[in-house]
Amino acid sequence: xxxxxxxxxxxxxxxxxxRWLVVAALAYAAWRWLLAPSVPRVFVSxxxxxxxxxxxxxxxxxxxxxxxxTLSESVAGFVAGSLIAIVLAFACGLGPxxxxxxxxxxxxxLYAMPKFAFIPLLYVWLGNGFVPIVIFVALTVLxxxxxxxxxxxxxxxxxxxQMLRLFGASQRQVASKLLLPHGLGYLGTxxxxxxxxxxxxxxxxxxLFGSADGLGGTMYRAGLTFDTASVLAALFAATVISSLxxxxxxxxSRSGSVPPARG
Amino acid sequence: MAGPARRPRRVRVLxxxxxxxxLVFAVWQLLPQSVLPDYAFGRPAGVLAALVSLISSxxxxxxxxxxxxxxxxxxxxxxxxxxxxxxxxxxxxxxWVIEPVTTVLYATxxxxxxxxxxxxxxxxxxxxxxxxxxxxxxxxxxxxxxxxSEVDPxxxxxxxxxxxxxxxxxxxxVIRSMTPNLLGVTRLAFPIAFGAxxxxxxxxxxxxxLGALLSRYALALDGDNTVAIMLIMGVVAYILDVAxxxxxxxxxxxxxxxxxxx
Numbered sequence: 001x002x003x004x005x006x007x008x009x010x011x012x013x014x015x016x017x018x019r020w021l022v023v024a025a026l027a028y029a030a031w032r033w034l035l036a037p038s039v040p041r042v043f044v045s046x047x048x049x050x051x052x053x054x055x056x057x058x059x060x061x062x063x064x065x066x067x068x069x070t071l072s073e074s075v076a077g078f079v080a081g082s083l084i085a086i087v088l089a090f091a092c093g094l095g096p097x098x099x100x101x102x103x104x105x106x107x108x109x110l111y112a113m114p115k116f117a118f119i120p121l122l123y124v125w126l127g128n129g130f131v132p133i134v135i136f137v138a139l140t141v142l143x144x145x146x147x148x149x150x151x152x153x154x155x156x157x158x159x160x161x162q163m164l165r166l167f168g169a170s171q172r173q174v175a176s177k178l179l180l181p182h183g184l185g186y187l188g189t190x191x192x193x194x195x196x197x198x199x200x201x202x203x204x205x206x207x208l209f210g211s212a213d214g215l216g217g218t219m220y221r222a223g224l225t226f227d228t229a230s231v232l233a234a235l236f237a238a239t240v241i242s243s244l245x246x247x248x249x250x251x252x253s254r255s256g257s258v259p260p261a262r263g
Numbered sequence: 264m265a266g267p268a269r270r271p272r273r274v275r276v277l278x279x280x281x282x283x284x285x286l287v288f289a290v291w292q293l294l295p296q297s298v299l300p301d302y303a304f305g306r307p308a309g310v311l312a313a314l315v316s317l318i319s320s321x322x323x324x325x326x327x328x329x330x331x332x333x334x335x336x337x338x339x340x341x342x343x344x345x346x347x348x349x350x351x352x353x354x355x356x357x358x359w360v361i362e363p364v365t366t367v368l369y370a371t372x373x374x375x376x377x378x379x380x381x382x383x384x385x386x387x388x389x390x391x392x393x394x395x396x397x398x399x400x401x402x403x404x405x406x407x408x409x410x411x412s413e414v415d416p417x418x419x420x421x422x423x424x425x426x427x428x429x430x431x432x433x434x435x436x437v438i439r440s441m442t443p444n445l446l447g448v449t450r451l452a453f454p455i456a457f458g459a460x461x462x463x464x465x466x467x468x469x470x471x472x473l474g475a476l477l478s479r480y481a482l483a484l485d486g487d488n489t490v491a492i493m494l495i496m497g498v499v500a501y502i503l504d505v506a507x508x509x510x511x512x513x514x515x516x517x518x519x520x521x522x523x524x525x
Binding site: 019020023024026027042043098101102105109112113114115116117118119120121123124125196199200203204207208215216219220222223226228231232234235238239242243246 | 275276279280283300302303304359360363364367370371372373374375376377378379381382383454457458460461462465466473474477478480481482484486489490492493496497500501504
């Protein structure tokens, strides 16, 4: 039994693992013996070359350095963006109505805006480096978490609020006993979505900034030198990080600490 | 009854919003170069002049049309592909192979594919289109897959017992089940596709489109035009959202279908 109370069927888990292995083997075979020989190496590199590159990167510590760079940018941006979003959502959801009337349209506009458009501005203003990428990731995370949290705070059954008030609960008690636990479910869902976005944003920002480091920076530089194996190896590493992020937040959402959003 | 009571409140909100906007413009105009450099942010008066120039010369319309063309084309091609793959994945054998592939594709930061597309297609707009396709395709796939999974198997059996053919089942059950999801995801797909197009245009700044213009103006340290293009992008994104969500909401009300995210 898991912490969330879901029973894990070992046979089903083994079957899923087996299926993934077979599909991976099929993909490798198709790539190795069908695709690679018929396409120039510049366009699609040999899968063995990609594996060899990953092996080299693991051996000399390059992979760890690249992953740490991208991960630190995405985590820092994710944490900063989420914290600001949560504070703003609380201010809009629980504070005076006018605060929401002023802040919400601004965040909604930010949500609709193609976020990558901020990169040239950040580049010209702050140059290339850790800080502008973190600011960019925070900008992409902020509206997702804000809108999720605010929806959570605003979708509480008004009858429940009324009932608590009838029993003499103060505004603070209504917030801590009802609004906050309800909002946390939505927060978990929005954090899961934002976490995936934060990795993609960090990789995208590194590519557009032309960074010298990080997985996106490696994709950018390897692309310039027609090094397809490195592009694919970095893309593979980014996919693994992104999957782990998604799994982590899904697990947190499912666990008792953050109940999953309903409805 | 509620009209006169609500009007002063609406006026107050509008007044507060305009006041905040005016304050932002004033701060933006008056802050010193050391805090808000002209080459990055321009100044409100300069941005306004740049906007007027971009609109009167027609450049804004040409660039917007080019960006929207890539966005729409990407969605029009990605949607049927995503739906077809979802149908293939609904079959037992298809699901066995396709699901792991789509799970990996979902986790892949799609923006990373641009480096491959540059190698494959060179510095051309085909790379823009390919990125939109790869970004939006999975969105439609998951929506269609969700719709298919919501078809009640018992109802399918009941339809079969009553002699309904495959076409009848598809029309009466499957398509009806998928429609709300697909319409709902269409609203989500547009900003995603628009974002992917802008990213691709920024990375491969060829042609006259919003991303390429933004890239050129930023590199030329022309803050007024950079911010003007960003404002145009914001307005286009807003208009796209309204233009898509309104008919979808009307459709949801007319048919009584609960369209998610509308």
